[in-house]
Amino acid sequence: MAGKLSGSRRRSYTKSRAKNRQHLQKPSGAITNRVTKVGGDRFAIVSIDPAKNRSEWMMADYFGKLLIEPQTLEHQSGHFKAAIVLVRQAQQEHQIKDTIVVVERTGNYHLAPKRAFASAGFETRVVHPFATKQYRMPADPGNKTDETDLHAQHRAAVAGFGLCERELPITYRELQLRSRHRRNLVEKSSSLACQIRDNLHLSMPGYAALFDRLLENHTAMSVGRCCESPAKVLKLGRDGICKRLRNESIRCNQRAIDKILSWASQSADAPIQDGALHHAIFKDLDELNQHLNRQITAIERDLASVLVQTPYVRLMAIPGINVVSAADLAAEMGPIDGYANANAITGRCGLFPSRHQSDQTDSSGPIIRKANRRLRCALMRIADNLAAHCAYYRGLAEQDFARGVDIRASRVKTAKKISRLAFACLAGDQPLKHPAFRSPDSILEKLREFHRLHQTPMQQVLTDLTRAVEQLPGHTQGHEATVVSKVLREHAKRKRAPVGIGKLLTAVLARLGVSPNDVSKTNSLEPEDRP
Template sequence: MNDQTPMLEVIVDRSLPSKGGLVMRKRRGRGRVRGTVHRQRASKALTARVRRVGPECFGILAVDSAKSRFAVLLTDFYGRPRMGVVEVDNTAPALDALVAQVKACCAEHGLKDLVVAMERTGRYHMPIRQVLEKHWDVQIIHPFATKQLRQPADPGNKTDPTDLRAIVRATIVGFGTREQELPPGWVDWRLVSREREALVRQRAWTRVRLHMRIEALMPGYPALFGNLWTSPLAVLWAEHYGSASALVAAGEPGLRACGHEAGALVQARTVAKVLQWAAQAAPADPGAAAGQRLLRDQVGLLRPLEAQIEAYERQLVVPLVQTPFVLLVGIPGINVASAASYGAELGPIEHYVHPKKITGRAGIYPSRYQSDETDLADGPLVGHRNARLRDAILEIAHNLLAHNDHVKAWAAIRRLRGWPEAKVHIAVASKFVRISYWMLAGRTVFEHPCLGGRDAVVRKLYRFARAHRIPLADTHTLLHRAAQQLPADVRHEEAHALAEALPRRSRRGGEPQRIGTLLRDIIAQLAPGIHLETQRRPVRPCPPTEGPSLNAQDC
């Protein structure tokens, strides 16, 4: 049996696959689905405990969590009630009273062992869990299991009592799970990563609106720069002038003065290109005056978003360099932010015994529909998954397809074979999961064709720190911790690569001298006794290849 096929299917996937093979599931309804739905096997963890004390003496305390009040039901392992449905306030005194009441009821009915089965409900189950886990074993029941086991017994009837009985059934069947505890600081890492992700989505929507506004006021202006957001002058001039006629009136001196006041580098060819466009630009849409005001307002919304995202990225690199996930930065196409997002959502690699456990949790495998002689094994991606982990993996796959030479060549061969784009994307995501697992589990840089031109981890982190204006003292700490995560066999390479970042000039007491002192200290940590005067050399230059024939076979 495939490790990614649940022993007991709780969810029936009725969506049909496309003729082209694996496709991504279409969203139902509006908005982006952010839910977390895990596939789950029936567990036999309670079997030994039940046999030891007997089903009549084994209790199940079902908890239906809610915001202000929650309901509980105590039964034995046969599902016979031992304490009726009780509603409890979400307060500390009420929880303490519940614990005393349950213990008294267990003593009255001879329940020698007890498990708490609690339905996951966002964050509302967490305060209850923290109190009850001090006294009993707490297991989490997913709402999908509760729903599927409630509907046959109580179709069309959803109440707290019916939910509690469904939770008891799910516990007896074996759908209770114990959540892995995250190490200290990992929860903070995950929260910051998710907040950054939310702001990135908000920034993307703001940029779309701003692009449309500039196009309406200055038709053809965004096309001059290709990408509005990589040139600091593009949005600056649009915000300051707001029309082609204003640009013509300002002329070259006005554009240069505007750019220099903002601290941007102004090139003569850029100014000439903008003025040439402005002289023959098409008329703006009606309502230009109001549009210019709205344009300035939208720019005012965008800049704080970008500043806050940059601040969150400075925070995310701190836990990244303290874990083996920093090794992923050495893969071309993976930056600090995407590696940090992947690490925050995945959790410690020790929680996984095989790469398939990661792809299974993220739902990166096709659904299957089989009935009699019909067997459609290459359907859409399964719907039950950890959505945030899947997003982090697919984002990295997208970056690899855009910036990794080996992955681009590998994908080109698959496209020639007729693979749909979505299938290529998912295949790259699965390849990355396998590579990253063995890198993280082995604490090494994985020798793979996509690492033929491996990026130097420490040098990449140093450039990230400079781009994000991290103080030199904090940069030294980050590089020092990252160097501790590197395996011994690559530290000499990393030292030579970092030596290339040494300032060419050093003014006494100036910043270049402080940077040089910092980098020499890290180089000495990586490779004690190294001679910095030796010839600089790149890190493993990738040998020339002939087109997409590089490693055409599956790895």
């Protein structure tokens, strides 16, 4: 990271902030008290080095005495049961009173042995491959085998790097899986969009450049699908284009049609090679992209239904945060009670500079590389959104730009501020006086508009809005009731407004404690203190 986050300076040596730490082991990996209680020769560690279809494992006491020699474990139910029986026999034979199982994290391969031993009642921990490597290199430099990895895992567990992982509640697990699946589909759709433009350009040169958002322009895509060359566009003509658009229930945009016909007249004599083949590829890719977009829309509807069951829906009161960004953050952060403070959030995602200190030399560098990258990306995407759509954060970004601060450093600062704001918003129910909440958005109105754009069934919309009300702090319900009442009054004035929306908003108002009569008697409700 360039900019203000990096630099080197000489300063007097100060004691580390870790001076209050009582143990050198990580809190989630400490085993000292348990070993002291039963004795090192009565405390056993089962080490497992997993692969795709099988694992290597062994069992040793705290001091490193082998109780079960390294051997292969097939990832099958019968073999897991046999290994568990072998461990229990070793416990009785050597009078082992306490045991932990440590599994090296290896993609998803570690899940099978981890779950098998956990279901048998063993405390199962995870060792990061980085810790395994650091404890293998001094003992066996240049010699990486399954056996040396097992020995290194044992040393890492003794040093407190066998970490207990918190099991996520089902709501957050569903959010995580759906959010990551959506992100994967979005990346595929973005790649397809580039291929679509390329093949369309090869069949009709210059056509894709006529429109800033080609794939969102229904007129442009409809003409592109039916015409494989500029000559075909001229042959179809204005009347033919309008007739085709009407058949597809697309509004005839005369300016767009004029632009297309003007381009076709200028490009009719352009040399085109394999135009028909490229056009066929374009149509296939476009059909696949439409399918992906339908899948993304369905997943986003499901994300909204899960998000409203968590307190993260409160973040939507901040301008610039909507359903998808709030769901991404909730999926990667998990329950807020897993964080002691806001620094724990940025510490987990690595949004702090690296440091090198030795004697009188103390220098800081770019942000650290070893971190939870998915959580970092979720925070940085929100930082980008707020810098564009939230007046407070946009002002801070403009100040940084005027001072010549690197935009990456500016976004990291914004992400740090967001983590503190999110922690305060999620962990407590007290009104917030943060500048970002001076003109808060209506959470319920954002949800309603989101479902309108996604064409969600009315029953699901009502369910989601009702669940969202349950997550709102009491001091925000007056503001939400005011906004919903205003929308309901505007709906009542429309002659052709959908009937379902009126029933929907009336039910939401009832949930907020406001009767329909109160809405009809007055043009405004007195909101309670805003957050």
